[in-house]
Amino acid sequence: MRTLLIEDEAAVAVMINKGLSESGYSVTVAPDGHIGLDMALNNNFDIIILDIMLPGINGLELCKKLRRNDISTPILMLTALDSTENIVSGLDNGADDYMTKPFKFPELEARLRNLARRNSNAVKPSDLLQAGDLVVNTAAKSVHRNGQEITLTATEYRLLEFMLRNKGKVLSRIELLENVWSINFNMGTNVVDVYVNYLRKKIDKNSSVKLIHTVTGMGYIIKG
16 A cells, blocks of 8 residues: 655654555655655555644645645544644544554554545545436446436446446447447347437436437437
8 A cells, every 4th residue: 555654753754664564555755744745746645644743834734735636545644742622623624534642553554444445435536427417436336317326237337337438429339239248239239229218218217308319320429
């Protein structure tokens, strides 16, 4: 797991780096807030361990800047400041978890594993396909329109996902056959038309705004 450790106390940084590296983590160490901010903005990390009392930019301000720049990487604040006020301030500024020094290393690892699990279960923008009020979560394989869940068969889902990934593009029957069914059907088959009709009944039937359109002599398109 790629980990950014922003910590100015050399002894603490060495201890965490050594322990996590031995557990299979890939650790990058930043000794102050400015370097930590630059590294976090220009690299992809799976988790960030962030001290509060940092030279340059303190941890609270750094955390706030990362969230303002749409960095959603889980952040564990690690600090000697253990008052309730400081904990609340850290969480309110965008931290996901908070540990106080001194700490036991197994607890640090457990908290990092928990943050990693939580992040892997989160819905990412790249998981979502959308047309109008129709939303498909490709990770969960779920389909909703206007907030209402729609149940599709596996083939209907594959067809809808492919059409959404090509939203605004006219898709010929041949393209749909090759990409959804992955085989070459006899061109006389009407399987595409049948399944598009199935989708229409589930996706468009109860809505005044139709998303699936026929382009005569060319194929089908999703607009929205």
